[in-house]
Every structure is written in structure tokens, then in C-alpha cells.
Amino acid sequence: MITTRAPGKLYIAGEYAVVEPGHPAILVAVDRHITVTLTESDGVGCIASSGRRTVTWHREADGTMVMKRHSYVTRAIEVVDRLRAERGIPPLTFDLTIDSELEEGGRKLGLGSSAAVVVAVIEAVTELYGLGLSPIDRIKLAILATVARSPRASGGDIAASTLGGWILYRSPDRAVLARERTVTAAMESAGWQGFDVRALPAPTLDLMVGWTGTPASTQSLVDAVEQAGPADFDAFLADSDRIVHSLAGALESGDHAGVQSAVREARQNLARLQESTGIAIETDRLAALCDIAVAHGAAAKPSGAGGGDCGIALGTFDRGLLSEWESAGIVPLDLHVQEGAA
Numbered sequence: 616m617i618t619t620r621a622p623g624k625l626y627i628a629g630e631y632a633v634v635e636p637g638h639p640a641i642l643v644a645v646d647r648h649i650t651v652t653l654t655e656s657d658g659v660g661c662i663a664s665s666g667r668r669t670v671t672w673h674r675e676a677d678g679t680m681v682m683k684r685h686s687y688v689t690r691a692i693e694v695v696d697r698l699r700a701e702r703g704i705p706p707l708t709f710d711l712t713i714d715s716e717l718e719e720g721g722r723k724l725g726l727g728s729s730a731a732v733v734v735a736v737i738e739a740v741t742e743l744y745g746l747g748l749s750p751i752d753r754i755k756l757a758i759l760a761t762v763a764r765s766p767r768a769s770g771g772d773i774a775a776s777t778l779g780g781w782i783l784y785r786s787p788d789r790a791v792l793a794r795e796r797t798v799t800a801a802m803e804s805a806g807w808q809g810f811d812v813r814a815l816p817a818p819t820l821d822l823m824v825g826w827t828g829t830p831a832s833t834q835s836l837v838d839a840v841e842q843a844g845p846a847d848f849d850a851f852l853a854d855s856d857r858i859v860h861s862l863a864g865a866l867e868s869g870d871h872a873g874v875q876s877a878v879r880e881a882r883q884n885l886a887r888l889q890e891s892t893g894i895a896i897e898t899d900r901l902a903a904l905c906d907i908a909v910a911h912g913a914a915a916k917p918s919g920a921g922g923g924d925c926g927i928a929l930g931t932f933d934r935g936l937l938s939e940w941e942s943a944g945i946v947p948l949d950l951h952v953q954e955g956a957a
């Protein structure tokens with residue numbers, strides 16, 4: 616039996632820009648997890664996850680996997696299986712049980728459950744076959760599995776979920792990766808040129824997280840921004856890059872005022888994207904979340920694609936701030952940074 620665990624994540628800055636290859640974002644892993652348990656089985660494999668339909672799979676005589684429905688989980692199993700076959704390792708059949716702390720009553724919180732599930736499944740299955748992959752190679756495999764299902768996903772959530780702690784992330788060119796014919800070739804592809812992951816020191820500021828209670832569809836929001844094709848998108852990208860760079864510098868030098876001012880600027884830059892696209896990133900409830908935090912001396916912004924999900928505040932832990940959030944219909948989430956393993 617193999618058990619793996621992967622944390623959820625939150626975007627701190629760089630969302631939407633990071634969808635463009637090579638553009639950076641900063642994320643943090645949080646201490647709520649997905650746990651995957653793998654047990655070898657005979658003939659039929661079962662994927663069981665609470666609140667979801669159990670999916671079964673089997674192999675044809677030549678080892679090819681057969682599954683009726685595809686999901687993030689099956690894509691993750693499949694990509695590892697292709698690598699196994701390319702390396703001449705004999706196939707196995709196994710059951711997976713998935714437990715999630717990243718949903719509330721079956722509703723997504725915006726904490727990156729799809730990334731965490733893919734990361735935990737990839738870790739379990741690569742361990743089963745003894746593939747001996749580094750964390751960076753597992754991030755690459757998880758990105759390949761994810762883009763099979765969501766071609767535009769940046770993969771920032773995967774990097775945060777794999778490494779833990781605070782990270783700086785730059786996305787690869789997923790369109791180039793998708794053209795590679797084997798997993799081995801995709802792992803070495805030129806599509807990784809702009810890709811980068813690096814650990815950042817955590818600030819001593821407290822991270823406070825509020826949930827709006829409204830799940831948002833990241834994919835629809837990203838597609839809508841692309842369709843809107845705002846004339847000033849290049850300026851948005853340039854500003855985002857500058858803000859992320861100054862946030863990384865402030866984290867590295869322990870400059871708390873610099874961290875807070877970069878977070879404020881990141882909020883403004885997203886507000887400009889909202890203005891030029893007409894897409895509601897900072898909803899009324901996210902605006903209330905941010906304004907309340909600002910009134911308490913914190914720096915705040917929506918986290919991720921916006922439109923609902925979560926907002927973050929960086930400052931000094933403040934019970935008054937949290938109770939004002941509650942009065943405004945925002946649920947404070949009791950989350951802490953999940954430190955990296957390294």
C-alpha cells in the first residue's frame with residue numbers, strides 16, 4: 616500500500632499573466648490536503664473518491680489501459696502508465712482511494728483540488744513503478760496530465776502543491792508540449808524553455824484567507840479574458856511581471872512593506888484587467904473582503920481567477936478583521952502555509 620498527500624494552494628500574484636508561457640506568478644501551498652491510497656489489485660482497478668461515482672478500469676492483453684470516463688485522475692494514471700511502458704516496465708493494476716479536505720460540502724473552495732489530486736496520484740503511481748523521479752520531473756508529468764484535460768491551465772497550482780511553501784513559477788508552452796508524441800519526448804521538449812520553479816522565503820506576515828461562498832469556473836474566466844482580447848493586455852502582462860518581480864525581491868529581502876505594496880499593486884492590476892475586459896474578477900463580495908482587510912491595515916486581493924472563490928489578506932492576524940468578514944458573508948478559512956519538504 617502506498618499513501619501520498621498533496622496540499623492545496625493559493626495564488627498570491629501573477630494570475631492570468633502566468634497563463635502566457637514564461638510569465639511568472641507567486642503561489643503558496645496551504646495546509647489542507649488530498650490524500651491518495653494506492654493498493655495493488657487483480658484485473659480491475661477501482662478509483663473511489665467520496666461524493667463521486669466510483670470509476671473502474673482494466674487492461675487489454677497488450678497492457679493498454681481501458682477506462683470509460685476520463686477525469687484528472689485517469690489522465691494522471693495514464694501519463695505515468697505511458698512513461699512506464701516507454702521504459703519497458705511491466706504493467707500493474709491498482710485501486711486508488713482519494714480523500715479531500717479541499718472541498719466544503721462538495722463545493723470547490725478554489726484551493727486547487729484538481730492540481731492536488733493529480734500531484735498525489737502521480738506521486739503514488741510513480742512510486743509503485745519505482746520510476747525514481749525528482750519533484751521537478753513529477754511537476755512536469757502532472758502538467759502533462761493536466762493539459763490533456765485543460766489545455767490552458769498554467770500549472771502554477773501543480774508546482775505549489777508539489778513543492779509546498781512559497782514559490783515563484785513560470786509556465787511552459789503547453790501547446791508545444793501537447794504536440795510531442797511520447798511522454799519521454801514531452802519531458803525533454805523545447806516547450807519547457809520558459810518554465811521555472813523556485814522556492815521563496817515566507818514573510819513573517821500572517822496570511823488570512825476568506826471564502827466568498829461562490830465557486831467560480833477558472834476555465835470559463837480564462838477563456839472569457841482570452842475572447843475579450845483586451846487591447847492593453849501587453850501592458851497588463853508587463854505590469855504583472857514587474858509586480859511579481861518586486862514581490863519576489865521583497866520576500867527575499869524580508870521587506871514586509873514591499874510585500875504589502877506589491878499585493879496592493881497586484882489587486883489594482885487585476886482591476887484594470889476587469890475594466891478592459893468587462894469580466895467580473897473582483898466581485899462585490901471580493902471587493903468587500905479586500906476593503907475590510909485594508910481598513911484593518913492589511914494588503915488584500917482576490918486570489919486566482921476571481922469571480923468568487925477566495926481572497927487573501929497579508930498583515931497581522933486580526934480577529935476583528937475576521938469577524939467583519941463574517942458579518943459581510945465571507946467565511947474565514949483556518950488555513951496556514953504548508954511548508955515545503957526541502
Ligand SMILES: Nc1ncnc2c1ncn2[C@@H]1O[C@H](COP(=O)(O)OP(=O)(O)O)[C@@H](O)[C@H]1O
Binds near residue numbers: 687717729
Ligand atoms: N477528491 C477528488 N477526487 C477526484 N477528482 C477530484 C477531487 N477533487 C477535485 N477533483 C477534480 O478537480 C476538479 C476541480 O478542480 P479545480 O477547478 O482546480 O477546483 P478548485 O481549485 O476550486 O479546488 C473537479 O471537477 C474534479 O475533476
Ligand SMILES: C[C@@](O)(CCOP(=O)(O)OP(=O)(O)O)CC(=O)O
Binds near residue numbers: 634728768770920
Ligand atoms: C487565472 C489563473 O492564472 C489562476 C487560476 O487560479 P484559481 O485559484 O482560480 O484556480 P482554481 O484552482 O481552478 O480555482 C489560471 C491558471 O493559472 O491556470
